[in-house]
Amino acid sequence: MPLYDHLKRTMDVVAAGAGLVATAPVLAASAAAVYATMGRPIFYRQQRPGLHGVPFKLIKFRTMRLSAPGQDDIGSEASRITPVGQFLRSTSLDELPTLINVLRGEMSLVGPRPLLMRYLPRYSAEQARRHEVRPGVTGWAQINGRNALSWDQKFALDVWYVDHRSLALDLKILVGTVGKVFAREGISQSGHATMPEFMGDEATDEEASGNDFTTARKGA
Known part of the structure; x- marks a missing residue:
């Protein structure tokens, strides 16, 4: 789809550039609020898989206090979100800096959301197809349930987008x-900052069947 890809990239650059200029006052106010309530760093940067799984540094506003030494980052996410961070997430203002990733060509305005690098080996072959396109600031799954969806539902929507x-x-x-x-x-899902960690189809199937494998191990 070379014509589509060219037009989409042009739209991404124009819209992301215009968006950064238009939202400059909001970006400045958000940065000031993060600095006043959480200090430095203002931005959250994390390596995420991009097109074909190639890693890049995602840029967002920080919404959580830094974890304490020895604290489980995943398990403590919900408790570390500040009121300012919660507001930024609920209004999606924390996502505005990702327009920089769009300008760099690491992301698109629309595509499957970039998740975590450690998820890559956990995908099925079908789920991994979500990386056939650039990740997006928003996507088909985001307007069809967002984080209220199960992982299987979200990945199915991502792959549907790739095909259509x-x-x-x-x-x-x-x-x-x-x-x-x-x-x-x-x-977010109840009890989580966004979603529970994706552990792969094997873990999902095990949970759905009442952890039969774990129960069998305990009874052995």
Whole structure:
């Protein structure tokens, strides 16, 4: 899809550049709020898998206090989010710096959300197809449930987007994202900052069957 890819990249650059200029006052206010409540660093940078799984540094506003020495980062996420961080997440303002990733060509405005590097070996072959396109600031899964979805549902929507992507679909997703941001829907699952960790299909199947494998091990 060379024509689509060219037009999409042009749209990404123009829209991301215009977005950074237009939201400059909001970016400055958000940065000041993070600094005043959490100190430095203002930005959260983490390596994420991009197109074909090639890693890049994702940039967002920091929303959590730094973890204490020896503290489990994943298990303590929900308790470390500050009120300012919660507001930034609920309004998606924490995502604005990712427009820099779009300008760099590491991300697109629309595509599957970039997850964690450690998830790569946990994907099935079908789930891994989500990396056939650049990750996005928003995506098909984000306007169809966001973090209220199960991992299987989210990955199925990601792969559906890969197979059906078009400029018309991208515009539909962008318009739908605006509505979701104002509605503040699907921000997180209960008890989690966003989603529970994805452990792979084997772990998911085990949990769905009542941890039969774990129970059998305990009874052995």
